[in-house]
Amino acid sequence: MNFDYSPKVQEMQARLLAFFDAHIYPNEARFHEEVEANRRNGNAWVPTTVIEELKPLARKAGLWNLFLPKSSRAPEGLSNLEYAPLCEIMGRVTWAAEVFNCSAPDTGNMETIERYGSEAQKTEWLEPLLRGDFRSAFLMTEPAVASSDATNIECRIERVGDEYVINGTKWWSSGAGDPRCAIYVVMGKTNPEAGRHEQQSMVLVPANTPGVRVIRPLTVYGYDDAPHGHMEVELKNVRVPVGNILLGEGRGFEIAQGRLGPGRIHHCMRSIGAAERALELMCERAIARTAFGKTLAQQTVTQERIAEARCMIEQARLLTLKAAYMMDTVGNKVAKAEIAMIKIVAPNMALQVIDWAVQVFGGMGVSGDTPLAIMWAHQRTLRLADGPDEVHRNSLAKLELAKHMRLPGGEVRMPITRGS
Amino acid sequence: MNFDYSPKVQEMQARLLAFFDAHIYPNEARFHEEVEANRRNGNAWVPTTVIEELKPLARKAGLWNLFLPKSSRAPEGLSNLEYAPLCEIMGRVTWAAEVFNCSAPDTGNMETIERYGSEAQKTEWLEPLLRGDFRSAFLMTEPAVASSDATNIECRIERVGDEYVINGTKWWSSGAGDPRCAIYVVMGKTNPEAGRHEQQSMVLVPANTPGVRVIRPLTVYGYDDAPHGHMEVELKNVRVPVGNILLGEGRGFEIAQGRLGPGRIHHCMRSIGAAERALELMCERAIARTAFGKTLAQQTVTQERIAEARCMIEQARLLTLKAAYMMDTVGNKVAKAEIAMIKIVAPNMALQVIDWAVQVFGGMGVSGDTPLAIMWAHQRTLRLADGPDEVHRNSLAKLELAKHMRLPGGEVRMPITRGS
């Protein structure tokens, strides 16, 4: 057992932090101003020049596709445990990950194609994604049903000759707002009569296929998150070649499970980065702000929250790093409890820390003058994305209860009597 | 970074767990019955035969003085990181640690004498403590003042010739109820005019010194914790040779700080062990109990709590192990934030988990028929022992705030405007 980051990780952290100091933080206001200007000019759904300018710098600094696990394509690829602390840093600024080609859902889609795609699919879609030439979306969640239960999914993928015909409505298709979004990974049912977990399949659907219609952007507490966005998308008699299926018919659930692990680590580490940033802002503000003759930092009620925030962040980080370690060493099946735990813990922790920070900032905290409000809104979605907390808590509890199922009748083994 | 216990630790865990299965759990009810029988017979303040019978077995099994750090006296001594997981196991049964000569406050007192005592003091007091020949108490807290602020301490230690004359009243002197308790480590002021942290000294006071009077046992939510107990002790013109001072006059605060680290790890790991036990009992009960046509385990409200308990325990354990690791590698000064964090986190976590378990047990949970009620009462004291949570949160917050003091005016560095 050892709690130090490896020298390699420490070096990369230093490099990434330096990049943030040089290029990300100084452009933080500019990003939002640019999007706002685009919006005022009638179309916020265009890529920002700021991110496009920064991408070549990141690539040059060797900070490109960091998420990519070691493989033939990435002989220098990082392990989950190595990438996690870098991902945390990226979480400090909501839009930063894209600069390093490390933003969701592209990373998950790239991993999916890398892991489950055919060579033809990799050449056509993975390569340009890795180069950052275009972007992608993941069409899973549906407005009409509780999609955390995959058997509820209504989108149909029917084979007709050499094509799949797809019909369904999806929403929360993040990234589909970006005009560069070229490819969708679509989850639907090829066989509703099959076993619970063999009904689903995933197919690759180019965004410009006839029948695809982006209905509208959804908002998250008033934010449209342009130009990335979260879209409602209609698929009406959309036809793709049968070669566009991933892995094979009925394997959609299996792929969905397989892609979960690393994505969870990424999301959770970014949540931790957001929480660290919020705590930092909270401390700075508490030091600078005076009310009733004392700085907020001198009030024990502020101190209590700062201390609790620090305790919560440290614990969530260690748990996420352990989950990453287990994924690297024993795989995400064995690590499933830990992967469920971080999904529950990290966003809830970040929401609490950010909310305390908002309170210290007063009215400024709920406004656009700090990153806190948008961070909070983003974290709030993570209690729902990939299934609500409740679903993960139930899964985790069942794993825990299963340890005790073999005991005779749940007998309490060592009853004691009254006494000291 | 590596999250696996070393093979050495795993082997010791297995050995200790086997000892629990063979000797501790089967005697759990017997311990409480024996104390209760002693109480009914008019004196609960006598050592139990059960613990005395088990001690030689523990020694024979190589499970004796496990807490002892590597030193000339203990060339095979364990590091904090190695001992921590063993300490967790001991926490599963409230009285178990003594069987292994690993119970508070003896461990802290032994470490203190080992680290700060003269050779004569070691021969006279440390050796028999290590053999388990007698026991010890730590007289720090005072009823009249908030003792978490060491400058409040009123107990006087005055040099008169070759003796120190001690006057004061202490309470929460745990272990002083045991008739075998032979030696007290007493904190008092030798020089109330000195600097804040140079006023205090520690002296060794044999329990049978004239002027020492055990006034009464205190209770913890109705428990007297006999035969160990928590005593109020009067020191009235108690005289000891000047050679009984530890380290020197005015060094009491320094010693108090030095002894804190390992004790915190021990307490916190035992809290984690108690929480694990509670979760285990909770699961077993939830599986076995049916109400309104379903087992409690099938109710999502139970599942939520089991899942939350698992998340909380895992996080607290990782944080405590990290603190132990830091104490081993960078020392307890550098680890002071982590040591404060675990002091806050572990008992609060354990209290919540135990309370959820109590709720699943219904009336049985608050009774003496499970270990839950006494565990809860014990954990509740740990939010106060060594200073209340609030004091530690304030210290931790100050460490956090100090990181930001050099920034110009606590300025929020990257204000952003409205936008995505």
Add this chain to the structure above:
Amino acid sequence: MNFDYSPKVQEMQARLLAFFDAHIYPNEARFHEEVEANRRNGNAWVPTTVIEELKPLARKAGLWNLFLPKSSRAPEGLSNLEYAPLCEIMGRVTWAAEVFNCSAPDTGNMETIERYGSEAQKTEWLEPLLRGDFRSAFLMTEPAVASSDATNIECRIERVGDEYVINGTKWWSSGAGDPRCAIYVVMGKTNPEAGRHEQQSMVLVPANTPGVRVIRPLTVYGYDDAPHGHMEVELKNVRVPVGNILLGEGRGFEIAQGRLGPGRIHHCMRSIGAAERALELMCERAIARTAFGKTLAQQTVTQERIAEARCMIEQARLLTLKAAYMMDTVGNKVAKAEIAMIKIVAPNMALQVIDWAVQVFGGMGVSGDTPLAIMWAHQRTLRLADGPDEVHRNSLAKLELAKHMRLPGGEVRMPITRGS
């Protein structure tokens, strides 16, 4: 709508508070010392002289049987709304209610016999109870099953000729420890084959009937609550005349429901009284105690808790008074949601307030030197007595959900789009 206590209530509050100042508070330590002396002398299960001395004074002061609702027996009886604020005052000292013949379970048993008993039963049992000549217990909960679900009850009441033969084991029979406890109200099943709520019956069983055996006292955390106590009681072929049945066979559930309302008000108001007392002690201590150069009262963290405590107490009181008002005006069937709410709210509130107070007292708070620890332990049982919180929350939720069942498909009626 009017939030003032009536002049009559205000006068009685003043009278009762004066009695507390004159007779209860000055005897608070004495009560515990007397019980402790009895325990040391080998038998804590004897009535205290302090309570026996105070009873005639209470009766003389017109503060006797205040709980008794207006009826032929009590033409001056108080309404629930009138009695509630008096009950709150009694809750300030754990043992005070008995002085006024207002303690559970006697009050519930007296109401039950008053409401459902025959004239013969009233003469034999109700009259002496009203005079305080002896005491009573309620034997409902069973160790083997989740008794909050009345269909789980296993105690059998079988008619054999002119007698009922009773077999079963009960526990948490509060008051059965008192040697004056002469009569038990026993819940059991006369017909396990009947409908869910027609299986149960209640019979009156004199405590000295052959076959009745008090097995042991249970503890609540470390308290045995002598001389009142909470007993485990075995009923083995216990025979009582058929005339001892209350209301008739199969009416036990109906009686259990009927007795619930007023008892809930009493318990909740006493919880509120306990919380008020705790807040009072907390404030006094916070003012008196200094650490690190400031009183605890000057720390904003203490202030936050005092403020939250005040908010919680006020809200719980208003809700309980409203429930009492509704019971008086529209009856406990219509008030069932409110009665469930206070059962959930009041003990949880009191536990939180008391725990904050404990924290302000430090080690003294968990000891027997303040009433806080025993108050906490008592309140903790109230989250379980009469069914755990969870059962009441489920009932309450079902009432809430039922309001919406008739809406078509739970449709959200007014979807809105993005915008302000």
Add this chain to the structure above:
Amino acid sequence: MNFDYSPKVQEMQARLLAFFDAHIYPNEARFHEEVEANRRNGNAWVPTTVIEELKPLARKAGLWNLFLPKSSRAPEGLSNLEYAPLCEIMGRVTWAAEVFNCSAPDTGNMETIERYGSEAQKTEWLEPLLRGDFRSAFLMTEPAVASSDATNIECRIERVGDEYVINGTKWWSSGAGDPRCAIYVVMGKTNPEAGRHEQQSMVLVPANTPGVRVIRPLTVYGYDDAPHGHMEVELKNVRVPVGNILLGEGRGFEIAQGRLGPGRIHHCMRSIGAAERALELMCERAIARTAFGKTLAQQTVTQERIAEARCMIEQARLLTLKAAYMMDTVGNKVAKAEIAMIKIVAPNMALQVIDWAVQVFGGMGVSGDTPLAIMWAHQRTLRLADGPDEVHRNSLAKLELAKHMRLPGGEVRMPITRGS
């Protein structure tokens, strides 16, 4: 004591609810669509036709200026206790209050002028406000300082001849975005050397006075709350006649205190209305949504939250009604503790209830497809508006502590020993 709404109130509730059914709910989507269309067309800062169409209907239905307390101007005016339940209903839809000319900050401004204004001021500003001819803003909070401490205020109001010259920057000037906003009530300092609470004055500043500049709208999370809005406003050498002062120089703090009470009731009752709406939506959704074979309403975890929500709402409502009652009967000085309590309790309660509802809705809950997200954002500001929770908790604690200051040394009066 009586918990029933008066017949008059019940009749008005029925009338207002009927208006909501007929005119508000059916226009809920339309309002947001209209604002969004205005935004797309380049200017969201224009009044909506929907509200303008509804105002005459409200007036005709006798639902106009309901907030107005009984006075010569409003002989039929409602008491706080009578208006509160109507205000609750208005809180069910974020934009509804304006339809009845009952929206903040106009109501507070009208009350202020009614109470503290000269006859000339009333004629010029109050009359048209009461008719709804134009709107108003309250310029109190400043970006540079913690404005909850009125001594921090930096805005200067200097008398030069017959004019006041005003310089300062204000923000969170709600309603100043509306082009009809004609008059500002501005808080500033006329004499920074005076006593803490005599430095401030309030003046009436017409919005079109030279030197007034609306700098920008602030956002609340991602909402700009157009067309109402929350503005940052610069006042640069703004000149108004000395007759525009309210009450007199140095009376600003007094006015600020005086206007607080009723506004608090309004805000809190609207929070309660929002929470009721959220609970309603939550129940409907929980009934309609199925996951893993059960509706969400059948899960005990959902039931727990519904029950807790109901308990929290009922308690907050009773406390707010009691505060209103006290304001009517004993005035807002005596009611200051209650007014502080509701300010703390109501928004926190509403935030929790709304957040639970969001969780039941899944992704839909954070979007614009239900009113939940915007309600949450709005409630979040209420933990900061009129001073953050922390300031009010401190005030409330000080009132509580003051009750105990006269006791000798905060002595715990009745120490008890160990025992039952």
